[in-house]
Amino acid sequence: MDTPSRSSPTNFIKDIVEADIQSGVNGGSVVTRFPPEPNGYLHIGHAKSICLNFGLAEQFRGRCHLRMDDTNPEKEDVEYTDSIVEDVRWLGFDWGKHLYYASDYFEQLYLWARLLIEKGLAYVCDMTPDEVSASRGTPTVPGKESPGRSRSVGENLGLFERMRAGEFPDGSRTLRARIDMASPNMHLRDPVLYRIKRASHHRTGDAWCIYPMYDFAHGQSDYIEGITHSICTLEFEVHRPLYDWLLEQIVEPGKVRPRQIEFARLNLSHTVMSKRKLLDLVRDGHVSGWDDPRMPTISGLRRRGYTPESIRDFAERIGVARADNLVDVALLEHCLREDLNMRAPRVMAVLDPVRLVIENYPEGRVEELDAVNNPEDESMGSRKLLFSRVIYIERDDFNEDPPPKYFRLAPGREVRLKFAYYVTCVGVTRGDDGEIEEIRCVYDPETRGGWSKDGRKVKGTIHWVSAEHSSTAEVRLYDHLFSSPEPEDAGEGGDYRDSLNPESLRVATQCRIEPSLAAAVPGARYQFERLGYFCVDPDSDGTNLVFNRTVSLRDSWARMRKGAG
């Protein structure tokens, strides 16, 4: 469902696509693709690309393929392909029957490689990786030509066949494009097209021992699938001349000719986005896995309680441009709050409970009170809350020595218990350690439901649960994984791990929750009145309910305190 109130913003890629349609390029068709390498889980940065590619297809009535760019068996795994499929689907996109694998094109790619050799545009090189590297030159110094460069077509064809047949050891030879060893663009200095690698591929098994490089697989795959607009991130910009050069050799008249367009990848404050670093965090045990709720992965965000809608909204709002960027994670959080504010039912829960006894409330009496489920949406109805003499309130909602402008409970002060009564604090009792054990109050029977008949006002309204009519639950409170806004930008000798936030996870095991939550199902999202949004962790079982704090409420009281130093 689109939000009609906010039209989707434009961006330069939409403009390009629109112009291509106008001028009838490729018959005016639009076919995009999202092409992840299955070597890790998808993250919020991929979500940007997914929304862009599928969004374009949707808007221009084309289609978008999901393609696994699986040309390097050493790093890839089915665990990853499975998670990718699941995550893209969860985000709400549909590729229909267009799920592809670059590995399905290996035979065709091989044939095209032979074609290049026959045209004299590719040759087998016998140098070792180090030799290739050394002979490539530097950006300012031209490279040296490989001895294999001058071999005959027949010889090259034979050697390439033998490479495929497994006659040479790993790394001993490569197939290289014959372009220009002096090119100012490093990617045009006879780039490697094929390497020998005896690794079992997660789909093709041991059928191959030579694998195409990215540059020789990507554009070709686009061509095979009839992709019109091949959208990728900026670091591939310098590859574009090679992308075009390779396509030039195989493209046939009348066929769709794909065009590569680059955009700036997403950087998010207080997190890292590179798959390698995320993999490190998983391997080193800094997080519980790829789907740890603190991870910026789609599965982590899902487990944290993010909605697909909020992520798509975020992708739309950050825009698409070519300038490097660092988006404040506050925007992501805002998108979530906005979504959840409308749909998350409000419930009562106390994270850090302290007993409150209402001295003048009859012992043994239990009342049912009406509680609105969501003030933003009447259709969500209301429920009954049980009220009694002893309740729990948030320890933080009582202050013996209240600072200026504190307007919750304090000695002698009156506040409203949400949906219940006005209560006034008349004292406290302490344990042997001096800690407050109980807060003693009296209530005004004339304020049932939280309204006073004489019109007097209270400044504070606090949440509560009946001691007898509530149960315990565990709550995990998450904060940013990194305390630095730019963890990747560690200073001299620094490492992104240096700014790992030691308080990114806090666990509260003695939380009290209202009875209606006992029936909460994994994944369900709620707003705990005044505390923030929470979701039931998927791993929760019936005996121990675990909630993940999805995002906190905007808290002007906290901001005020911070401002006051």
Next chain:
RNA sequence: UGAGGUGUGGCCAAGCGGUAAGGCAUCGGGUUUUGGUCCCGUGAUCCCAGGUUCGAAUCCUGGCACCUCAGCCA
């Protein structure tokens, strides 16, 4: 110092020669049975310097800064 890119308020980002949209954040104010939501209000002359023009963020020239590229990774 080679090639390819980018530079608009704290963070994103529109703008495509006619006199700087929008969002987030911030800070004020109002409403409120969540210190939430909602509603108002708050800031830039566009990296710098020249030039063209009646008029430039938008065109030209020259600088400066930052990013990407020297994997048999993608």
